[in-house]
Amino acid sequence: MNNEEILEKLLPIFHEELDNEEIVLSRETTADDIEEWDSLSHIQLIVAVEKAFKIRFTSAEIQSWNDVGEMIDCILSK
Numbered sequence: 001m002n003n004e005e006i007l008e009k010l011l012p013i014f015h016e017e018l019d020n021e022e023i024v025l026s027r028e029t030t031a032d033d034i035e036e037w038d039s040l041s042h043i044q045l046i047v048a049v050e051k052a053f054k055i056r057f058t059s060a061e062i063q064s065w066n067d068v069g070e071m072i073d074c075i076l077s078k
Helices: 003-018 039-053 059-064 068-077
Strands: none
Touching: 003 039, 003 068, 039 068
């Protein structure tokens, strides 16, 4: 899988978990860019992403992310 394929797989997860079909994701997208992305929805997003990609993130990995690109890099490393 490459960056683009992961981004395509993440988009419907973000739409579903944040209940907003208008979200457009890029590697530079941050929680500040999406009104519905708060601390609770962040946890829901992580759980959904882990399930979709059949991986687990460590707390340190999750806390190190500053944008969607860093989440993608972490997925790629697994």
